[in-house]
Amino acid sequence: MLSKKTKYGLKAMTYLARQENNEPVQIGVISKSENISQKFLESILLTLRKNGFLGSKKGKGGGYYLLKDPKDIKMSAVMRILEGPIAMVPCVSLNFYETCDDCPDENACAVHNLMIEVRDSTLNIFNNRSLADLI
Amino acid sequence: MLSKKTKYGLKAMTYLARQENNEPVQIGVISKSENISQKFLESILLTLRKNGFLGSKKGKGGGYYLLKDPKDIKMSAVMRILEGPIAMVPCVSLNFYETCDDCPDENACAVHNLMIEVRDSTLNIFNNRSLADLI
DNA sequence: TATTATCCTATCGGATTACTAGGATATAAA
DNA sequence: TTTATATCCTAGTAATCCGATAGGATAATA
Secondary structure, three states, X not given: OOOHHHHHHHHHHHHHHOOHHXXXXXXXXXXXXXXXXXXXHHHHHHHHHHOOOEEEEOOOOOEEEXXXXXXXXXXXXXXXXXXXXXXXXXXXXXXXXXXXXXXXXXXXXXXXXXXXXXXXXXXXXXXXXXXXXXX | OOOHHHXXXXXXXXXXXXXXXXXXXXXXXXXHHHOOOHHHHHHHHHXXXXXXXXEEEOOOXXXXXXXXXXXXXXXXXXXXXXXXXXXXXXXXXXXXXXXXXXXXXXXXXXXXXXXXXXXXXXXXXXXXXXXXXXX
């Protein structure tokens, strides 16, 4: 299940992508327009900024804006920051790999191999979709 | 993330699929072999039985067994019982559909359309893989 | 009748999620 | 230089979910 955090983050980013001249937009404006709790959105935009997706300006006329062209913001990158692993199990995750407690042999695990298939097909979508495609 | 419930359920089913003549296997045998808490597995096998995947026999020589040929047990069906929706958001789920609180227009939602793509590719895998493929 | 194994309901601790509180800091306009 | 504006940042919290457990009821076999 996609977390609200990820959903809200994606919606906010598409909102920013639609701005003329990449003008800064205030949190309150986005939160009202997209029906998102302002304080919650605040923390989400903060992590997006800390991870290099957004820039910010303080004071009057301030707000958040995209740091890159929407075409260059891959969904896989955003998903990994907001949602975490793309894989359904840690033992097939490329960026968040963990061994399973219960599995003596990963390659012999039936679930493992099925989940590799799912990961590959999902990753294929997220790698080939950018923020520009969402608009 | 795939829940332990689903993972354990799938592992138990593949264990049963490997039995000669579809002989009943006791919970304790599976739980030991697959390193799964016996009581937890008990509840999982119970729901699989109630949903028509497994049959059971009480008393000595009893246990659980598959009710269908592994080839005829589609992953999509098992996933929906154990994990719930295959889609990442309820608003694109075919079997567990729910509207979003924050979305006034589903079709205009950027996240919505991306998640339809993901759902379709995942569903395509689960619909075309059976328990027999896991072995 | 004793033993075996599933059936069933209820519960519980811990982790995660969605969200909130409250002030610190920086910027811009007056 | 003051005031208003808006982000920055650290905690905290209520609610929910997950994984696992307890303990007995029921049914089948020997």
